[in-house]
Amino acid sequence: MTMHDDQVDVTTDIVAALIQEQFPDWSGKPIHLLPSTGTVNAVVRIGNDLSARFPLRLSDPAETLAALEREARASAELAQVSPFPVPEPIAVGRPGAGYPMPWSIQTWLPGTVAxxxxxxxxxxxxxxxxxxxxxxxxxxxRGRLFSGENRGGVLTRHDEWMAKCFEESEGLLDVPRLRRLWSHFRELPRTDADVMCHGDLIPGNVLVTGDRLGGVLDTGGFGPADPALDLVSAWHLLQSGPRDVLRRALACDDLEWERGKAWAFEQAMGVVWYYVETNPTMSAMGRRTLERILDSMTVVPAGS
Incomplete structure (x- = not known):
């Protein structure tokens, strides 16, 4: 089932043809289109040590190429500082064989997504x-600041999106209660300078080995943002006890912790309704995150 109205199909035949045309040294390697909860890219495994990512939503090829090149630079930069395995960029492919956009190739990481x-x-x-x-x-x-795209800047700039989420979530969630919570979150002040963040620490981007962190995926968004942004992981990935372990280890004060909760809330509100039919795993993640946030609030603020 497609997740987006403008979604582009990716098949193993298309991938095989692209590899034969553009990277013939890798032709003949087994190709596996992976079942994925990802919402941005189709992921294809090439042999034992490579993976390819194909943007799912149709966009201008030049803009897509620029975005993939930015992501490759960010991924390479993150790989230099990460204490855990992360994918490393290998190449960028061109449109062809019926696929209309550039695409990318990274190293393959073993492990099981969270x-x-x-x-x-x-x-x-x-x-x-x-x-x-x-x-x-x-x-x-290096003097860089938040780019202004997606999460990680000013909470109030997400008011319009949140209004749409509340409207679309009628019948799915306790919208009046969640509106009151957003009215609290959006007023949280920002006091700390940008730091470098992954930007999307959700279960589908985290690899688990045993009960330990085995690696982190989707590193192309690495960049400066609100220090609280990566605290979304506390709510997407952890129960209350381990969540406290994370908070103590990072020495988060109350404001930073609440802003992390706010970013997780914003993300969760969007995925519940948008993927309720097309990606039930993502939708369920959003519900679980909202439940964890609500459970953590001793009193949900009154008013609207």
Whole structure:
């Protein structure tokens, strides 16, 4: 089932043809289109050590190429500071064989995504996650600031999106209660300078080995943002006990912790309704995150 109205089909035949045309040294390697909860790219495994990512939503090829090149630079930069395995960029492919956009190739990482191997009750995993976030925060921003795209800047700039989410969530969620919560979150002040962040620490982007962090995927969004942004992982990935382990390890004060909760809330509100039919795993993640946030609030603010 397609997730987006403008979604582009990706098949193993298309991938095989692209590899034969553009990277003939890899032709003949087994190609597996992976079942994925991802919402941005189709992921294809090439042999034992490579993976290819194909943007799912139709966009201008030149803009897509520029975005993939930015992501490759960001991924390479993150790989230099990460204490855990991450994919490393290998090449960027051209449109062809019926696929209309550029695409990218990275190294393949072994492991099981956290959707399939739930690490939420593991204190050790929480400690690993804190070590990953801390290493990223310690990286030099080199004077760069938040780009203004997606999450990680000013909470109130998401009001219009949140209004749509509340409207679309009628009948799915307790919208009046959630509106009151957003009215609290959106007023949280920002006091700390940008730090380097992964930007999307959700279960589908985290690999688990045993009960430990085995690696982190989708690293192309690495960049400067609100220090609270990567704290979305506390709500997407952890139960209350390990969540406290993460908070203590990162020495989060109350404001930073609440802003992390706010970013997780914003993300969760969007995925519940948007993927309720087309990606039930993502939709369920959003519901679970909202439940964890609500459970953490001793009093949900009154008013509207």
């Amino acid at each position: 959707f399939d191997a739930d690490p939420s009750g593991s204190d050790a995993f929480a400690g690993d996650l804190a070590a990953f976030i801390s290493a990223l925060r310690a990286a030099d921003t």
